[in-house]
Amino acid sequence: MAYTIDRYPCEDAPRLGAMTLHPVAESVPRARRWFRKLITPYYPACSVDDCLLMLSELITNAVVHGKSDEPWVVRVEWFREGTSLRVEVHNPGLPGSVRLRHPDADDAHGRGLLLVDSIAHSWHAGPSHLGGTAVSFEMADAWPS
Template sequence: MAYTTDRYPCADSPRLGAMTLHPVAESVPRARRWFRKFITPHSPACSVDDCVLMLSELVTNAVVHGRSDEPWVVQVEWFREGSSLRVEVHNPGLPGNVRLRCPDANDAHGRGLLLVDSLAHSWHTRPSRFGGTVVSFEMADAWPS
């Protein structure tokens, strides 16, 4: 798996879907339902269940760790980039705060990015064009080339 902080979307990557979520716990299951509903018609060859799990982890992290003095939202977008699927989660947190953790066996939290790192072809973090941070993952070979 790969992790970088300097990845920017290609201008010619078609956006397949997007959603705006309030930074509350109820947004996590809502994100799972909407993503599954809107990605399924595109018939990706990658595991939609794996994508839903990773999206769930990233939205949870955005809700828990996003911070702003102003009212804010979590922005989610997904794109087809060649044969890959890229899913982005934007929040007002700081990019430097995104990191893999190595939790102890008894820790109840801290495994979200480990799951993303193990399931995705790659994952990235950078400043978001909305302000704050975007964390994304890519699934290679989601569609035939």
């Protein structure tokens, strides 16, 4: 199965784009490249590099923690809502397993959501409209009002 990119959303819809990716590590750099390419024409005022860092963390978590007995994918969608940018990452994992951790200095993992929490205006985890889990972040004032 190939990955898919939605380059041409409906003109008046809040969704700016979407990607469907294989749940493999190689999807992280692919998503970064495509997100940068697809968000740049919208001229966001927020740091695209910060968004790419958070996107990388959320996709990595989705790949590592997504679980299903059937073949599955990671779905990424991003939206303009007023002056804010919201990015969602969907996987078939359990919403209750998403939590902010406070790892010890010598722990090798567990810092992804800490990065998101420190950079984003807000973030949320809960049930996905696609089934499974959605984890999202919001960048306030991504566009002038």
